[in-house]
Amino acid sequence: EDQVTQSPEALRLQEGESSSLNCSYTVSGLRGLFWYRQDPGKGPEFLFTLYSAGEEKEKERLKATLTKKESFLHITAPKPEDSATYLCAVQAGTYKYIFGTGTRLKVLA
């Protein structure tokens, strides 16, 4: 069964304290792995797409990496405005996406 698991469920960091979020997946025929950011009361906002093991993408303080079984979202020197829920999704079919339940990140000033 296709599945996506994110950990931890929640994470509290001090401003400047780097860390990583994990997204592990089991899917037959991965077509892509997506990271989204979701702020309270809003829809998810696209961050990255990764297609193959070894691929990396960066945007400001965020860096996403992909292996054959998991993806990491590394947050370097986070700021309070990075506080949000981060969602991972895998594309398992033409337009079939499976979402994880997210990691709620809180960055304290």
Added chain:
Amino acid sequence: DAEITQSPRHKITETGRQVTLACHQTWNHNNMFWYRQDLGHGLRLIHYSYGVQDTNKGEVSDGYSVSRSNTEDLPLTLESAASSQTSVYFCASSDDYGYTFGSGTRLTVV
């Protein structure tokens, strides 16, 4: 700028009533989706459409229907609202590079 809009933002309805949630996108995307988001379940696919006159069931489609008469709109109808359908509903559209989501509709069924 292109956008995807959902209406209403909040809705309270009674059990048994028919409810329609609107979704309108100006991205000219062929693919449109409806998800519901509940604590502990993440986003779950309700229905999706690959183009005009095309509709398909997702993993939690019971009690919901959609129709696609043009590229821009994919309304979601709850035939007879139930308390289990209290949730936040997100519409999305996509090209080959991922989804663009609307801001969501919070539906409460009392």
